[in-house]
Amino acid sequence: MNPTATRRKANTYYVILIAGAAALGGFLFGFDTAVINGAVAALSKAFNANSLETGLAVSLALLGSAVGAFYAGKIADRYGRVKAMVAASVLFTISAIGSGLPIGIWDFTFWRLLGGIAVGVASVIAPAYIAECSPTHLRGRLGSLQQLAIVVGIFIALLSDYFIAVSAGSAESPFLFGIAAWRWMFWTEIPPAILYGMAALTIPESPRYLVAQNRESEAANVLSKILGGNVLTKIEEIRQTVLRERQPQFSxxxxxxxxxxxxxxxxxxxxxxxxxxxxxxxxxxxxxxxxxxxxxxxxxxxxxxxxxxxxxxxxxxxxxxxxxxxxxxxxxxxxxxxxxxxxxxxxxxxxxxxxxxxxxxxxxxxxxxxxxxxxxxxxxxxxxxxxxxxxxxxxxxxxxxxxxxxxxxxxxxxxxxxxxxxxxxxxxxxxxxxxxxxxxxxxxxxxxxxxxxxxxxxxxxxxxxx
The missing domain is CATH 1.20.1250.20 (MFS general substrate transporter like domains)
Structure with missing residues (x-):
């Protein structure tokens, strides 16, 4: 095989790998929003919550997502795309642990709100990072990984709820170690939440962000792994289109x-x-x-x-x-x-x-x-x-x-x-x-x-x- 084709293949595999790691945020986005499906009835019964309290416990997570999404761009532009992913991973993990440990409906709502903020951050960072790290001819396919990860996350959450409920007899019944099944439904999110943070720490920063921060040698290193060949022209093009003299603002x-x-x-x-x-x-x-x-x-x-x-x-x-x-x-x-x-x-x-x-x-x-x-x-x-x-x-x-x-x-x-x-x-x-x-x-x-x-x-x- 000719060396150029081999190098191009290696570049493609590398890009798929880093885009896949970023898309793990999409998996958690889908998982977190759907996991409450199987637990909601048992939860309201366990805490004797009325329909308004139950509705808020479910829907306030969505408003948390709006808040997380709104501030995610600011965080990503200031501290970088990777650090924003790590922050989301920490919030996902804390929310998953807390959602399985509540003593009442209101502290449960707080943990869900925290998870919602993480979902909002992930919903902004993954598409931005994937677009900024993808070669033009693959950008659509790699960008679609975000939605694939979301729907797989929804599917796995529904499936794990189903298996936990069936194994325990119902979502209210005791499951492992005599702990109620609905609590385990939320704890199943802990492993992928930790994995997301670990994966984020292994991927490079977005080359567009690096150029904006005047870290051009690092950007060249990342771009050569993504595109191969001489990347100096690409860096010059990026330099013309990013804000370098100050942080981007909503204005x-x-x-x-x-x-x-x-x-x-x-x-x-x-x-x-x-x-x-x-x-x-x-x-x-x-x-x-x-x-x-x-x-x-x-x-x-x-x-x-x-x-x-x-x-x-x-x-x-x-x-x-x-x-x-x-x-x-x-x-x-x-x-x-x-x-x-x-x-x-x-x-x-x-x-x-x-x-x-x-x-x-x-x-x-x-x-x-x-x-x-x-x-x-x-x-x-x-x-x-x-x-x-x-x-x-x-x-x-x-x-x-x-x-x-x-x-x-x-x-x-x-x-x-x-x-x-x-x-x-x-x-x-x-x-x-x-x-x-x-x-x-x-x-x-x-x-x-x-x-x-x-x-x-x-x-x-x-x-x-x-």
């Missing part, structure tokens, strides 16, 4: 007229629409959803696990095609698919007969069609808006504002997630499932026009040319 995101820069608004729109199409309702409330339409608890859990698996497979499809087809075509196809499938579910749930408790009952083929539509919706989201949003957020901002702009966009994503997650139960109660899915259908239709008019293709463009 850099403002235009001369005082409002946010148009590109920042596009990032916020992308983030908010990713949540407004209702994807997290499927993951946070899926077993409740399927029970509401007549499936048993066990079958509902099985369907939830299948949905998680579908999400992983479709993210792999995105990884295969994002650098071939580009970001915009995948988003357009995904938006069309989501509008059709969500519209189908809205129509089925909206016209279904209701039982004495007010829950829709799907008879005959309607239940099967709803099930197929729900999984096809996850499929459409999984190859488009799921991974491509993170790819675009990591690469669409220029080097001067990337940390701060990503922080604002990701913080708004967590606020949108909070709004969708907390409004679903009251919409379900007062207006029914059909109305809830009608709202998400409208958001999916808006997402199509948003992509057509506001998203520019970034495939094949160097970060320095953004």
């Amino acid at each position: 850099d995101l403002l235009s001369r007229s005082g409002g946010l820069l148009p590109i920042v608004w596009v990032g916020i729109g992308l983030s908010v629409l990713q949540q407004f199409v209702g994807i997290n309702v499927i993951f946070y409330y899926s077993s409740v959803l399927w029970q509401a339409v007549g499936f048993s608890e066990k079958n509902s859990l099985t369907i939830t696990v299948i949905t998680g698996a579908v999400n992983i497979i479709t993210t792999l499809i995105a990884i295969a095609f994002v650098d071939k087809f580009g970001r915009k075509p995948l988003l357009i196809i995904g938006s069309i698919g989501m509008t059709v499938t969500l519209g189908t579910m809205a129509s089925i749930f909206g016209t279904a007969a209701v039982d004495a408790a007010g829950n829709p009952t799907l008879s005959g083929s309607a239940g099967i069609i709803a099930l197929i539509a729900a999984n096809f919706y996850v499929f459409c989201f999984g190859f488009s808006w799921g991974p491509v949003t993170w790819v675009l957020l990591g690469e669409m901002f220029n080097n001067k504002i990337r940390g701060a702009a990503l922080s604002v966009a990701a913080a708004m994503q967590w606020v949108a997630n909070f709004l969708i997650s907390t409004t679903f139960p009251p919409i379900l109660q007062y207006f029914g499932l059909g109305s809830a899915y009608g709202v998400y259908t409208i958001a999916a239709a808006i997402s199509l026009f948003f992509v057509l008019f506001f998203i520019k293709e970034t495939k094949g463009i160097e970060l320095e040319d953004m």
